[in-house]
Amino acid sequence: MTVPPLLRVPPFPGRKPAIPVSDPPPPFVPEGAERAFLFEKFRQARVGGDFWLPPALLSRPAGAVFRPRSLADVRMLLPLARKAESESVLWATHDAALLRLLAEMGAGRALGMADVDPWSVLCGASVLYAHGDDEWAALARIAGLQVEILSPGPYGDPGDGADTLGARAAAALAQPMADPFGEGWLTMPQTAALLADWRRVIDANRGNTGETIVAACGIAWWKRAEIRRFLWTPGQRLRIVSSPRRAVAVAARAGGALAIWPSRVSPALLAAAHDKGVPLVRVEDGFVRSVGLGSNLVPPSSIIVDRRGIHFDPSGPSALEDILAGAEFSEELLGRARALAQTILSAGISKYAAGRGDTALPQRKGGRCIVLVPGQVEDDMSVLAGGGGLTSNLELLRRVRAREPEAEIWWRPHPDVDAGHRLGTVPDEQALRHADRIMRGGSMAALLDHVDAVHVLTSLTGFEALMRGREVVCHGTPFYAGWGLTRDLAPVPDRRGRRLDIDQLVAGVLILYPRYLDPVTGLPCPPETLVARMARDSAVNRQGWIGPLRRWQGRLMTRVRKLGSTA
Template identity: 45%
Template sequence: MIQDWHYRDPYTGKATTILKVLEFQALWRRIIDANQNIGVCFGMSLWKRRRIAAFFTTPPTHPPFFRQVGPAVKRCATQGRALVTWATRMPPTLAPQAQAAKVPVWRVEDGFVRSVGLGSGLQVPASIFVDQRGIYYDPSEPSDLEHILATVTFDSHLRERARLLIDHVVCKGISKYGRSEQGQVSEWGMPGQRVLLVPGQVSDDLSVVKGGGPVRGNLELLRAVHRCNPDAFIIYRPHPDVVAGHRQGRLPDKAVMAYADHISIGGSITDIMGQVDEIHTLTSLAGFEGLMRQRKVVTYGCPFYAGWGLTTDLGQVPTNRRQRTLLLEDLVAGALILYPRYIDPLTQLPCEVETVIERFNDMRLWRPTLLMRIKQLQGKIKHMMAH
């Protein structure tokens, strides 16, 4: 079977080895085994249910979708299985009812390498997190990601894979919502002046609500950055969901320019990261992406990447749980390799992060649907009305 047979990569169709095929099968087996413990999917938006079903399939079927807390908890309790729910759509009655019925609740969220296009624009995710302890953006309780970063032994093989992944992500301009087009280089500030990037966030995002600490919102963040760095050139970058008109958090230009020197809209944030000295953020994923690009990152809240010796932390970090100093490769291995699940948007098979990143090159897989175009038009109208 090793010498006389020929094997094809199920994702690319290219020739491969039996050892690589066994790695693929081991990955699929692990996911199927985990999915067998799921009784119900709860709180999943209609437009993403088909993709969620693919993530949680136990061939030839998948867990049913429920909209009512009582029946969902009852079914899981009867089967002795877990309930998976979208973390931001958990009703307040779910946790106490599940606890009373001794039903485990696993929280689901979008991954950090997600898609080409915005989730708020109805682009389905190619990666998710399934967290059995909590969720990565809530520092008030442990999460699977925090547990991974605090306990896993990152061997040389995993670190080398993470190092190659970092190189690829940086070279290709990969971010959560796709890849950059390598736009033009701009120069900001006076010679020798530090240039700071302040990424805005969605005002009602749970990462801000749960992890922001005393800093509440983009304007307070800008005020704090300006107060701590009065001589720096400050660039404010509104969140793409806000710019698209899909989410809350827009600030009037006049209010922003009271504390910033430039407002950046358009293009990719990863292009700007290569042209600044520091990134100052509340809990934005841009801080993690900045670390991969060797930028100094200052946190004012408590994002998942704070407290591991890689950032300057001005917020409150749970030092009792984050007592370890990590290499950048360790952080990337935990956040992009070990914690998420990925699915190949072409074959719909579970895959690794490297496969999803390669699919970012094929824009046919991310072509907007009619529903997405309607959502985009709606966002533009809301944005125009806001102005």
């Protein structure tokens, strides 16, 4: 009989099925130590089968799990169940009539299994009784359970021992899965890693205590399609609500969490959520965001989802701080971080762009040290929260000149400010009182490759400079300050006492903390996929028609501000 593959893609909304251009490779069924190693990877990741379904809410783990399909199965298994403590027995079936009968018998707990994550039942159990065509038999063997087969099927026959059932489970894992982001096929370790990433995202949307993200507020209209994909939870519709009062009420009624965009919500919403006991989840742009500016209404391909706080606010802890302060960075993870950083550097990728451009950079004057000072949006949340009271781009420039009197200082205005969309303009004549050059246009990556040091307030440019081995001086307290890699002029929280190297910082900041969305398939993806799309210029903006309109609007606003300043 035909059975669905054991390893499969969750039903993400709007996903495009993979279309391989080649036939699948011949299955390789692992044996011995290699099989045990792969079973351990899948067991730790808890993937395979319908792993994305809601967990079973069990008061205590089951010892013996029975999967009856008929009254005859119940009669056969009942003597075994009656010998065990009733609370350790779990009857798991889709049949409503059997559920009622089992509940009346009182020989253990009865649980409907139509929409339940199998791993939430099998983890902690010791034995499974199931039919040979039930994929739970393969998952249970991978999980290390004793498995007893009730009738023959592809996953086992009655009387099969542990080794035979293990071989059947390994054969099920060996069915190759098409690469959802490419045109080839994934190996078993690659499949395990990808499914594990997807599981982490789905579990995070549900929350450790079952506080699923059920509503969102402060989400701009042009980001909503992507945010629905980022925050998708199977079986749960995400309500994106414009009214703060209504958003809190929706989340309170559903008993779930409310996702907010910090720069677009008011203190009144925060107070209302606190009063009603609604957990808040902060959502922000990621660090490798898109090709194109947010101010030009380019939807994000990367976001931050933080239940602890937010990375740009040093006044309180964040999930990123927890990762950087406490994560165990395996050699495998550090290897990924090094390779990812190398790809980013080679392709000239920064937060909003890819490529180095062909702009010729000025030559160094008389061997002087070149210091880059990137401007910021003066009312940006990271500046207000992490600037230590300093918000003025002009004042930042003045301080840098005071500290670097002999350096050649290059001033880089923020593109959103230069485009006329945000606050923070420094007139060129004022900037040139402290800076030697104003560097507009061109690639930030090329600039960072050319300079010796970077002075920042809280700009992400400082992190990008660290990846390139540049000296970074922090006048504020960005998320990358305080870990031993920067010269810090502002106070740093004691929570950041751990010393990190650049590979560990990259692993935490670019792999473990953000989420990524493939702009081609619409699927959650690892950072390597988005970076590769950006490097190949295939990170498509679905709202490209808005860019010219926003640029015209920015020029108009700049002219209006100039007229206002001279009136």
